[in-house]
Amino acid sequence: MPASVPSSIPTIPTVPLTAEMRDSLRAIVGEKGLIEDEHGKQPFVTDWRGLTVGRAGAVVRPASTEEVSDVVRLCHEHGIAIVPQGGNTGLMAGATPWPSHTGIVLSLGRMNRVLGVDAVGYTMTVEAGCVLQTLQEIAADHDRFLPLSLGAQGSCMIGGNLSTNAGGVQVLRYGNARNLVLGLEVVLANGEVWDGLRALKKDNTGYDLKHLFMGAEGTLGIITKAVLKLWPAPKDVCTAWLAIRDPQAAVEILSEAHAASEDNVGSCEILSRAAVDLVLRHIPGTQDPIKADMPWYLLLEWASSRPRQDGADGMSEKMEQFLEGQLEAGRVLDAVIAQTVSQSRNMWRIRESMAEAHRAEGPGLSFDVSVAISKIPEFIDKGLKAVLDILPTIRPYPLGHIGDGNLHFSFMGPKGMDQQTLTQYKAAITRAVNDLVTSMGGSISAEHGIGMDKLDELSHYRSKTELDIMRTIKRALDPQNIMNPGKVLRL
Amino acid sequence: MPASVPSSIPTIPTVPLTAEMRDSLRAIVGEKGLIEDEHGKQPFVTDWRGLTVGRAGAVVRPASTEEVSDVVRLCHEHGIAIVPQGGNTGLMAGATPWPSHTGIVLSLGRMNRVLGVDAVGYTMTVEAGCVLQTLQEIAADHDRFLPLSLGAQGSCMIGGNLSTNAGGVQVLRYGNARNLVLGLEVVLANGEVWDGLRALKKDNTGYDLKHLFMGAEGTLGIITKAVLKLWPAPKDVCTAWLAIRDPQAAVEILSEAHAASEDNVGSCEILSRAAVDLVLRHIPGTQDPIKADMPWYLLLEWASSRPRQDGADGMSEKMEQFLEGQLEAGRVLDAVIAQTVSQSRNMWRIRESMAEAHRAEGPGLSFDVSVAISKIPEFIDKGLKAVLDILPTIRPYPLGHIGDGNLHFSFMGPKGMDQQTLTQYKAAITRAVNDLVTSMGGSISAEHGIGMDKLDELSHYRSKTELDIMRTIKRALDPQNIMNPGKVLRL
Numbered sequence: 001m002p003a004s005v006p007s008s009i010p011t012i013p014t015v016p017l018t019a020e021m022r023d024s025l026r027a028i029v030g031e032k033g034l035i036e037d038e039h040g041k042q043p044f045v046t047d048w049r050g051l052t053v054g055r056a057g058a059v060v061r062p063a064s065t066e067e068v069s070d071v072v073r074l075c076h077e078h079g080i081a082i083v084p085q086g087g088n089t090g091l092m093a094g095a096t097p098w099p100s101h102t103g104i105v106l107s108l109g110r111m112n113r114v115l116g117v118d119a120v121g122y123t124m125t126v127e128a129g130c131v132l133q134t135l136q137e138i139a140a141d142h143d144r145f146l147p148l149s150l151g152a153q154g155s156c157m158i159g160g161n162l163s164t165n166a167g168g169v170q171v172l173r174y175g176n177a178r179n180l181v182l183g184l185e186v187v188l189a190n191g192e193v194w195d196g197l198r199a200l201k202k203d204n205t206g207y208d209l210k211h212l213f214m215g216a217e218g219t220l221g222i223i224t225k226a227v228l229k230l231w232p233a234p235k236d237v238c239t240a241w242l243a244i245r246d247p248q249a250a251v252e253i254l255s256e257a258h259a260a261s262e263d264n265v266g267s268c269e270i271l272s273r274a275a276v277d278l279v280l281r282h283i284p285g286t287q288d289p290i291k292a293d294m295p296w297y298l299l300l301e302w303a304s305s306r307p308r309q310d311g312a313d314g315m316s317e318k319m320e321q322f323l324e325g326q327l328e329a330g331r332v333l334d335a336v337i338a339q340t341v342s343q344s345r346n347m348w349r350i351r352e353s354m355a356e357a358h359r360a361e362g363p364g365l366s367f368d369v370s371v372a373i374s375k376i377p378e379f380i381d382k383g384l385k386a387v388l389d390i391l392p393t394i395r396p397y398p399l400g401h402i403g404d405g406n407l408h409f410s411f412m413g414p415k416g417m418d419q420q421t422l423t424q425y426k427a428a429i430t431r432a433v434n435d436l437v438t439s440m441g442g443s444i445s446a447e448h449g450i451g452m453d454k455l456d457e458l459s460h461y462r463s464k465t466e467l468d469i470m471r472t473i474k475r476a477l478d479p480q481n482i483m484n485p486g487k488v489l490r491l
Numbered sequence: 492m493p494a495s496v497p498s499s500i501p502t503i504p505t506v507p508l509t510a511e512m513r514d515s516l517r518a519i520v521g522e523k524g525l526i527e528d529e530h531g532k533q534p535f536v537t538d539w540r541g542l543t544v545g546r547a548g549a550v551v552r553p554a555s556t557e558e559v560s561d562v563v564r565l566c567h568e569h570g571i572a573i574v575p576q577g578g579n580t581g582l583m584a585g586a587t588p589w590p591s592h593t594g595i596v597l598s599l600g601r602m603n604r605v606l607g608v609d610a611v612g613y614t615m616t617v618e619a620g621c622v623l624q625t626l627q628e629i630a631a632d633h634d635r636f637l638p639l640s641l642g643a644q645g646s647c648m649i650g651g652n653l654s655t656n657a658g659g660v661q662v663l664r665y666g667n668a669r670n671l672v673l674g675l676e677v678v679l680a681n682g683e684v685w686d687g688l689r690a691l692k693k694d695n696t697g698y699d700l701k702h703l704f705m706g707a708e709g710t711l712g713i714i715t716k717a718v719l720k721l722w723p724a725p726k727d728v729c730t731a732w733l734a735i736r737d738p739q740a741a742v743e744i745l746s747e748a749h750a751a752s753e754d755n756v757g758s759c760e761i762l763s764r765a766a767v768d769l770v771l772r773h774i775p776g777t778q779d780p781i782k783a784d785m786p787w788y789l790l791l792e793w794a795s796s797r798p799r800q801d802g803a804d805g806m807s808e809k810m811e812q813f814l815e816g817q818l819e820a821g822r823v824l825d826a827v828i829a830q831t832v833s834q835s836r837n838m839w840r841i842r843e844s845m846a847e848a849h850r851a852e853g854p855g856l857s858f859d860v861s862v863a864i865s866k867i868p869e870f871i872d873k874g875l876k877a878v879l880d881i882l883p884t885i886r887p888y889p890l891g892h893i894g895d896g897n898l899h900f901s902f903m904g905p906k907g908m909d910q911q912t913l914t915q916y917k918a919a920i921t922r923a924v925n926d927l928v929t930s931m932g933g934s935i936s937a938e939h940g941i942g943m944d945k946l947d948e949l950s951h952y953r954s955k956t957e958l959d960i961m962r963t964i965k966r967a968l969d970p971q972n973i974m975n976p977g978k979v980l981r982l
Binding site: 118120121164165167171172175176178179188192193194195196198199200201202203204205206207208209211212214215216220232251252255258259260261262263264304305306307312313370371372373374375401403404405406441442443444445446447448449450454458461462463465466467468469470472473474475476477488489 | 609610611612613614655656658662667669670679683684685686687689690691692693694695696697698699700702703705706707711722723726746749750751753754755795796797798800803804861862863864865892894895896897932933934935936937938939940941945949952953954956957958959960961963964965966967968979980
């Protein structure tokens with residue numbers, strides 16, 4: 001187990017699967033829904049990064065809500081622990097079982113039907129195991145837009161996206177995953193099915209249960225279906241690459257971009273020169289949009305659902321006018337507006353290949369933090385100083401979703417330093433970064449969640465009151481602690 | 492007690508206030524924070540409509556979170572029930588104590604400070620007792636926009652707006668009250684303070700507690716502070732008043748308005764002729780924008796945060812062009828675009844004075860329901876028929892937020908019929924309307940909540956599983972049932 005996992009292992013149920021229970025599971029999901037051999041289980045007990053490897057008595061793959069319900073009811077009766085799993089692309093080992101796990105991994109991958117698209121009502125009803133990119137494409141086929149967009153979209157599943165309240169590059173305009181949901185169906189810890197699959201824009205009847213299950217990472221119940229909101233498809237999109245004075249300028253540019261674009265800012269991503277260089281070095285075919293060495297860049301995209309009108313100003317005319325003003329104000333040092341789809345794709349590719357480039361470069365550290373947008377410049381200054389004080393030769397390459405106050409505060413290890421040596425600095429650097437984030441009122445996990453990896457960090461930084469409320473809710477809804485035990489919270 | 496209240500009164504704590512407890516309360520909030528005489532308590536125990544009159548041992552008016560916390564802790568120790576109250580403008584008697592209530596009304600009105608406005612970060616931090624309109628004005632002073640907007644804005648308080656997840660006329664574009672919130676501070680049932688007052692756009696660290704308190708109507712805790720999101724101030728606003736063919740035309744007009752306005756539809760309110768007449772009759776100074784007798788009207792507002800550019804088409808040119816097309820298509824029968832601020836104000840005043848006009852006219856019934864947008868015409872047809880079958884002389888005046896699928900399906904009693912007689916029909920009419928809503932997959936309370944008035948309806952229409960989850964959460968967070976007991980849920 002790597003050092004990223006908490007040293008002290010949380011207490012989880014350890015009821016083993018008996019031959020009789022295996023027979024019962026097989027009776028529910030059929031032969032092809034049950035994986036018992038070690039080789040077959042391997043991909044389901046290993047996290048996407050390959051850093052964390054757990055165990056499971058079996059992998060169960062139900063094909064319907066009824067089957068999920070029956071499986072959970074059986075586990076509930078016997079006190080068997082369940083790790084729900086979608087595409088298994090999370091970065092916090094939230095869907096990976098602990099090595100001491102004796103229960104099941106419940107994979108939703110066979111529940112992958114789109115149950116309906118209502119283009120007029122701008123909604124889509126889907127099962128949890130649908131792959132995100134498939135849903136994006138189906139929405140586009142109906143001239144609609146499903147805004148959730150992130151690096152793993154080719155393999156992550158919507159159930160996991162919702163359970164972890166995923167973020168991505170469209171949050172600025174459309175909000176996190178939870179904002180895209182009208183209704184949910186959830187299998188509860190006792191196997192009962194909560195049918196909250198409503199397609200209503202407004203419904204003030206009692207407690208909002210759906211927001212409780214989203215972001216709970218499967219610790220309170222298993223999301224099996226969802227009604228997603230859709231939006232008009234973007235018709236007039238303008239992507240620009242800006243060399244900017246500094247992070248403060250980025251905040252100010254964004255602040256003014258809202259009005260200038262008529263509230264059509266889609267994305268606003270900040271990248272340090274080091275981040276851009278990292279990608280240019282490792283990702284074939286990427287090109288520097290502005291061939292000049294400046295310390296900070298902004299990827300700014302405006303998108304309107306109104307097709308360009310003859311004679312009227314489109315997004316790119318508005319952007320051009322805006323950038324002239326920003327150049328005059330000294331916030332923008334140089335800028336280029338994508339003239340072709342391939343120029344725009346190149347800009348996006350630089351942003352989206354960051355994780356791949358990081359992996360190619362070697363060992364590093366990355367922190368997914370957020371602060372109030374206006375505090376980003378201060379955080380970058382102080383954060384870099386704090387980390388460089390601990391390890392002066394570490395190589396920072398900060399980047400992030402500036403409109404969300406969300407930085408991926410990232411570092412490559414010093415040249416030539418191996419993973420093991422870098423790991424020795426990890427605890428101190430993590431503490432320094434998270435202490436700073438917390439002192440500035442920020443979050444230690446802006447979009448990646450808690451899972452297994454940040455269990456100790458959450459306990460450390462959240463107040464006792466806050467942890468008590470969460471534990472009270474967890475115990476009330478899952479008294480046996482069988483739902484994804486040992487994730488998010490220590491009980 | 493009027494018949495709008497459930498016939499069977501829920502069980503609530505009945506620990507009376509002793510002289511000693513009164514002294515303790517006085518020691519916490521001071522002489523001017525404690526109201527004990529019947530005359531002084533009257534406005535706090537009577538609901539805004541004057542329909543429901545309850546009782547309270549005392550009205551307590553703390554001036555700070557610390558005082559709220561101390562008061563709640565005292566009540567927690569002695570099992571005294573608490574009814575939290577903001578501006579007391581709710582329509583479901585959610586903030587009104589039951590007649591059997593022996594505890595306190597906790598009014599947040601003295602907690603009315605704005606703690607900060609971050610114009611660059613587009614946020615505002617406020618205390619629960621701030622009046623909504625004051626906050627709108629302060630946002631405007633900073634060239635920012637707080638979109639929450641509803642009839643009671645001159646006296647409702649933000650804490651109540653958030654506790655009830657208020658709706659209003661800007662939901663179409665900006666979402667319900669819960670969508671405007673980044674962080675909350677809440678005093679829990681045991682008096683502890685949950686500090687969730689973060690100004691973060693993204694924070695994936697554990698369960699989302701804020702969404703649980705919003706919409707819970709004070710039954711899980713008392714919201715004391717909030718960080719609100721702000722938007723760019725509208726700079727180019729066009730308000731139009733349309734006589735339209737029928738509700739189906741309204742749905743189609745809205746559908747086409749999105750693109751025509753470049754995604755700048757701010758509000759789209761449908762009003763029946765009877766609704767307009769009701770206001771014109773009772774609200775001095777209001778004028779009929781189109782002096783002709785047509786059955787349905789639409790108040791359509793487009794707003795852009797981009798100032799009008801010389802030469803370029805502004806909102807009103809775009810609106811004019813759009814309305815010409817809609818006239819040709821036969822959906823719009825006649826239309827007028829407000830040329831002055833006072834013309835626009837008049838249009839809005841008609842929409843916003845509806846509750847006041849209803850109260851002036853006499854006894855009536857109103858249902859705050861939602862269905863999928865495309866089902867609104869069908870709902871109006873069937874709903875009117877169902878109600879008129881029960882009471883043929885009742886006077887319908889439907890209106891609503893068409894973009895949210897939310898109708899205020901409203902009726903004045905037959906001419907000359909007194910409240911008591913009308914009340915005899917209420918149960919049958921309510922059942923007919925709510926059965927229809929439910930059969931169409933809708934909500935029996937789109938934005939007004941549950942409070943005291945819809946307690947029985949919620950139990951009737953929600954599934955056992957759903958009610959069980961809500962009760963489990965309520966019992967876990969408020970085991971003594973002292974937080975606004977007998978509201979939202981029967982335990």
